[in-house]
Amino acid sequence: MGKNRILVVDDEEIMRSSLSDWLREDGYDVLAIEDGYKAIDLVKEEEWDLAVVDLKMPKIDGLEVLKQINKIKPKLPVIIITAYATVDTAVVAMKEGAADYIVKPFNPEEISFVIAKLVEHQRLVKENIRLRRALAKRFQFQDLVGKSAKMLDVIEMIKTVATTKSTVLIKGESGTGKELVARAIHELSPRNKHPFIAAACGAIPETLLEAELFGYEKGAFTGATSQHRGRIELADKGTLFLDEIGDISLKTQVDLLRFLQEREFRRVGGKEILTVDIRIIAATNKNLEDMIASGEFREDLYYRLNVINIVVPPLRERREDIPLLADHFLEKYCLDTGKKIDGISEQLMKVIMEYDWPGNIRQLENTIEHAVVVAKESEIQKEDLPEYLTLSKAEVDKGEASHSLEDLEKKHILHTLQTNRWNVKKSAQVLGINRVTLYNKIKKYALKQDK
Amino acid sequence: MKYFYVKSMGTVDIHLLQELCEGLQALFPYPFRIVQNMSYPLYAFEPRRSQYYAKKIIEQLLCEIPGDCEKMLCVTDVDLCTPVLTFVFGEAQLDGKVAIVSLNRLRQEFYALPSDCAMLKDRLVKECIHELGHCYGLYHCHDSQCVMFLSNNLISVDNKQRDFCDQCKEFFRTKIIKETHGQE
Structure with missing residues (x-):
């Protein structure tokens, strides 16, 4: 384990050397500097376990240094030291978040106790961050993160169905992670060495969907200048994921039903009957039963698809997963952006725990990405959230x-x-x-x- | 041939110094030389605190080190302090040549208790080993029984042993071997 690092800021050389000599004997790695502005820069750039800052300094006083440090690294403890103690400065220092206020010269017993206590506290803070990250990994299954009962049921179901060939229908609101569930099933299945092909049915224009799924022969329609293999063919021996299955037309539903019944198909404009070995996983955010009732979705296709049914819960029904997910996305976007952010402030966590997340995990992920990008401190703060999340209830109402x-x-x-x-x-x-x-x-x- | 110099400063009983050397001999593999100096280090006196700055004395002693000196240990009866601490039992150069220990706050009399020579000698030996340990690069130890444990009061001085813990002992042994080879 490395030595704990202490930053000493005092304009008097004799104080700096005396304090740093004593701290070094205690096994700390000490840097003593005279300039408060430099101290602020060093806190921005390097990792410290404790800062000991003199109250009265010529360029910038200790209270201002304390304020700045608290903005940059709110969890870094700062001891304010002074030879000119007054009740007023002590009160201000403590209000501004000083970990302690000690009068020079120090009683060796008192300073030893205070420093040991703060360094130990800091060690626990760091360990807490490390454990929270480890916990997020512990509750990560493939790319799915969660420890809520509903999510654990989903994960259990994934493990059960992965080894079978059965068709799976995944239901869930937009942004709940239906594709991640499909990918997890594929990754755990014996088909994982073969392709996972996804088709977002709702995003492909109706006129192109048939050709996109089944492929086409040269000359099948205007612009078909060469033979094209469809996604069903591309997924041979692997998994075909049909997202937004509720958005396909009745005509394509018939074609798909035929394929599901016979496991054979023809490319558009082709005569040759082709067979493939694929597993189908479909997903929808629509209520297919209602669509069947209104004649928008074929009942026979529904039963072909709904062999195994997995319901992915919306985020508002698994709020206990929000901290884990938020930590997971924080780590992801810190890696992406190269930013060094230790955690999430309590105020921000409160906001995201109380919000209903109509866009579910995708919205939460975008929110954390936004916060990481705009964050200026070592924790993402409530102020880093998109504005609509922090509007007061009164403003909304x-x-x-x-x-x-x-x-x-x-x-x-x-x-x-x-x-x-x-x-x-x-x-x-x-x-x-x-x-x-x-x-x-x-x-x-x-x-x-x-x- | 290298020697450990034990130098008194102010009023320090010669018998106490001799007993100190006997106590240190068990741990430090060099012969000891006692140098008596009756004068007080007025250059280090801080009138506002009526105490002496330990570091200033160390700086002066560094200028007086004989060529055959392995380490110099100064024992004084004045009350020592540093600019940031209200008092110190002793002070040393970390990984350096010189250490100083004060008898002042090790005496029972300082706390208005009856004098106890045996207790004083025991505390002095422990604090001298502690400061000399710093001269060999040892930091404070978390083991309250180890002589390198940071003692800010007499209870913890009395509680610790006159010896290094296994870990500090190993560090100290390695350092002595390195320094001996370095000299060769």
Whole structure:
């Protein structure tokens, strides 16, 4: 284990050398400097376990150094030392977050005790961060993170179905991680050496979907200048993931049903009957039973797909997973951005624990990414969140007595679209949903841009 | 041939110094030479605190080191302090040549208790080993029984042993071997 590092800031050379000599005898790695501004830079750039800062210094006083350090590294303990103790400065120092306020010269027993206590506290803080990260990994299954009962049920189901060939239907709201569940099934299955091919049915125009799934022969339609293998063929021996299955037309539903029944197909414009060995996993955020009732989805196809049913819970129903997920995304985006951020402030955690996350985990991930990008301190703060998350309840309600969930969703989507000048791509990112879902919502709520 | 110099400063009983050398001999593999100096280090006196700055005395002693000196240990009866600490039992140069220990706060009389020569000698030996340990590069030890444990009060001085713990002993032994080979 490395030595604990202490930064000593005092304008008097004799104090610096005396204190650092004594701390070195105690086995600490000490850097003693005279300039408070340099101390602030060093706190930004390097890792410290404790800072001991003199109150009265010519360029910048100890209280200002303390304030700055608290902004940069709120968890770094700072002891304010002074030869001119007053009750006022002691009160201000403690209010500003000083770990202690000690009068020079120190009683050796007192200073030893205070420093040992703070260094030990700092060790525990660091260990806590390390353990939380380890915990996030412990509760990570493939790319799925969670320890809630609902998520553990999903993981158990994944393990059970992975070894079989059965078709799986994954249900869940947008952004809950349905594709991650599908990928986990594939990775745990004997097919994992073969391709996992995903097709976002809702994102592919209806006219192209058939050709995209089944492939086409040269000359099958205008622009078909060469033979093209469809996703079903590409997934041979592997897994085909049909996302947004509720968005496909009745015509494609018939084609897909035929393929599922016979496991044979023809490329568009082709005569040759092809066979493949694939496992089908479908996913939807729609209520297929309602769609069957309204004639929008074929019942026979539904039963073909719904052999094994996995329901991925929305984030608001697994709130206990939010800290784990937030830590997981924090680590991911720290790696991506090269930023060194130790954790998440309590205030931010409170906000994200209380929010309902209509865009589910995708929205949470985007939120943490946003916070990491704008963060200036060693912890991501409430202020680093996108504005819509931190609006007070009163601001959200603004004179309106009650809302249904749909009212709130409509208002939130409209607000996001207006904030982003009706840029659908950007708004979808902010909301943590994909563009197709956003278009569907715009249609559903008949949202229109003000001219 | 290298010697350990034990130098008194102020009023220090010669018999106590001789007993100290006998106590140290068990751990430090060099012959001891006692040098008596009755004068007080007025250059290190801090009138506002009525104490003496230990570091200033060490700096002066460094200028007086004989060529055949392995380490110099100064024993004084004045009350020692540093600019940041209200008092110290002793002070040493970490990985250096000189150490100093004060008898002042090791005496029972300082705390208005009856004098106890045996206790004083035991405390003096422990604090001298402790400071000389720093001269050999040893840091404070977390083992409260080890002589390198940081003692800020007499209870912890009395509680610790006159010896290094196994870990400190190993460090000290390696250091002595290295220094001996370095000299060769």
